[in-house]
Amino acid sequence: MQTYFNELADHMQSLTRGGEVTTAWLAAEQSDFVRFNKSALRQAMNVRQIAVTLGLIADGRRIELRSSLSGDAAPDKARLAAMFGRLRDELPQVPPDPYLLIASEVNATEHRVVSTLPDPGQVIERVLAAGKGRDLVGLYAAGPIMRGFANSLGQRNWHEVASFELGWSFYHRADKAVKSSYAGTVWNDAVFDAKVTLAAEQLARLAEPAKSLQPGRYRAYFTPTAMNEFLGALAWGGFGTKLQRTRQSALMRLHDGAVTLSPAITCFENVADAMAPSFQADGFVKPPRVMLIERGVAVDTLTSPRTAREYGIASNAANAEEMPDSLELAPGSLAMDDALAALDCGLYIGNLWYLNYSDRQACRLTGMTRFASFWVENGRIVAPLQVMRFDDSIYRIFGANLLALTCEQELVPDGDTYEARSTRSVRTPGALVSDFALTL
Template identity: 50%
Template structure:
C-alpha cells in the first residue's frame, strides 16, 4: 500500500493552490483474529482495514478528515478529491489556530520488516493442541500493521511490521487462572511450548485451596505484567507537557512540591527500543529517547507539536502518551524473588486501575490471575482477589525495596480500533507495606 498511498498524496498535491499545504497519514492492517473459549474456537475471522487522513492547511487555518480506503484507485481517487474539496470549502469558516505546528523540513524514512508470520491455521492448531485437556481462553492476533505519512512538501515516511500475539489464560475454576502470552514475528514451536509448560506448572499451584487475606499492609512482589498496569496509569496524563502545565498530571506533587520516587527509578520513553513507527502525524521524527524520571526526580515531558507551539518548548515529535516506556532494572535476581519476598503476596497481574486521588497519585486496582500467598520463600496457596489503594510515592518511593535486574519486554495487546504497536520494557518490583483495602 505504500506506493498507493504516496500516489494518492501526489495526486492531491497536484490540485493544491496558493499557500495550501497538505499532510496525509495512512493506517492499515490485515489481521486475523481467532478467539478461543474452553479450548474451542469461539470467533475466527479476518479484518482488512485501511484509512487515510488529510489535513489541509492555509496559513493558520487547518481542518482534517479521514476516510476508509477501498484500495481501488477508481473509487478512492474521486472520494479523496471530494474530501479535499470539502475541506477547502470549509477552511475559510474555521478560526485561525495559534498553536498550529507541523514539520516543514523534509525528513523521509522507511522501516519495512519482512513477513515471517506462520499461516494462521498452523498457529490455531498449535493453540488447540496446547489447550487439549485444559480450559484455554484467549485470542490469537496476527498480520501486518502499516503506517505512513506524506505531505505536499515532499516528505515520505513508511512503516510496515508483521507481528503476532497469542494472549491466553489457562483456567482452573471460577476466577482462578494463569495468564500467558507469546508474541513475536516468527513462530517458534519450542518457545511456545516452553510458555505453555510454564503456564501449566503454575496451573497446578492454582489447584490448591485459595486463601483470603484481611485488608492491611503486606510485602508484595509485582511481576512485570503487574507493573505494566501501574505504568499505564501513570501514562494517563503523567508525562505530557499539557497535563503538567494545566496541573492535571498525577505527578503534580513531583512538579509542584519536589516529591521524589526511589533513586532507583529511571523511566524513559524509548522510541528507539520500541515497536511503534518513529514518525508522527505532523511529520516530525520522534525523539529516540526522552528521560521522564531520572533517579527518582521528574525530568522531562513529552511535548506534542501543538503543546510545543502553545508553551514555547521544543517538540519531542509525537503525542504526549508514551508508546515505548522503559524502566531501568534493579539488582534483584529473578531466582531470588521468592526468597526476598519471604512472606507476602506474589502478584502476576493487576487489573482495572484508576485514581482514588489523582493529584496525590493515589490509585486503586485489583489483583487478577495467578496471585499467590508466599511463606518463607515458597508459594503456598492461590490468593482470592484483593483491592489495593496506594500512592505511587509509596509504591515506587519509600516502600520500594528493589527492582528485578531482568526486565520483560511486553508488547501491548490492545486491539481497540486497530492493533497497537506500543510496548513496555519493565522489571518486577519488591515492595513493602503495600495496602490492600477490600
C-alpha cells in the same frame, strides 16, 4: 503498500493549490485474528483495512477528514480529490487555530521489519496443544501494521512492522483463572512453552483452598504484566507537558522536585525499539529516546506540537494525547527465577485489575488483585489469594518501598483492537516491594 501510499501522496501533492499545505496520515493493517474457547478453535478471520486522514491547512486554519480506502489506486485517487473538495468548502467556516504548528522541515523516514511470523496454522496447533486437557480461552492477532505520513512539502514517512500478540487464560472455575500473554515480532516455541508451563503450574495451585488476608501492608512481587498496569496508569496523565503546565499531572510532586523515586527507577519513551512509528500524525519525527525519569528524578515530559506552540517551547513530537507510545522501565539486577526466594513471605501478584486514581495529586492508585495471585511462604507458593483491593501511592511503590527490579524485561503490548490493532506497548521488568497496602 508503501508504493501505493507514495502514489496517493504524489496525487495529493498535485491537488494542492497555492497557499495550501496538505497532509495525509495512513493507518493500515493485514491481520489474522484467531479466537479460542474451551480449548477449541471458535473463529478465524483475516482483516485487511486502510484508512486515510487528510488535512488541509490555509490562512492559519486547519481541517481534517477521515475515510476508508480500497487499496486500488485509481478509485482511491478519485476519493482523495472528492475529500479535498469537501475540505475546501468547509475550511472557511473553521476559526483560525492559534496553536497550529506545521512540520515545515522535510524529514523523511522509513522503517520496515520484514515478517518472520509463523503460519497461523502452526500457531493454532501450538495453542490447541497447550490447551489439551484444560479450559483455554484466548485471542491471537498477528500480521503487518503500517503507518504513513506525507505532506505537500515533500515529506514522506513510512513504518511497517509485522508483530503478534497472543493473550490467553486457563480457566478453573467461577472467577478463578490464570491469565498469560506472549507478544513480539519473532515467535519462539521455547518461550511460548515456558509460559504455558508456568501458567499450568499456577492453574493447579488455583484448585487449592484460597487464603484470605487481613487488610495491612505486605511484601509483594509484581510480574511484568502487573507492572504494566502501574505504568499504564502513569502514562494516562503523568508524562504530558500540558498537564504538567496546568498542574494536573499525576506526577506533579515529582516534576516539582518535592519527592523523588527510587534510584532504580529509570523510565523513558523508547521509539528506537518500538512497534509504534517514529513519527506522529502531524509529521513531526520523534527523537529515538525521551528520558522521562532518570534514577528516580523527573527529567522531561512529552510535548505535542500544539503544546509547544501554546507555551513557546520545543516539541519532542509527542502525540496529541501526550501519552507514551513505547514506554520502557529499565531493568534491575534480580533474576526472575530468584524472585520468589527474594520475596520469602508475601504476595505474588500476577495481574492487577480496575486501576484508577484514588488521589491523583498524591499519585495514589486503587485497584484489585486478580488472575493467579498467590500467597508465598519461605520462597514457595502455598495458596491462591482471595481477590483483594489495594490503595497505595506510586511514590511509595516506586520510591522507598521498592526493593528490586528484575533483570529480565517483558514486552506488554496494548491489546486494543477497537477499529484497528494498537501499536502502543510497554517494556518492563518485574518488581519486588515492601509494605504494599491492601485495604479490603
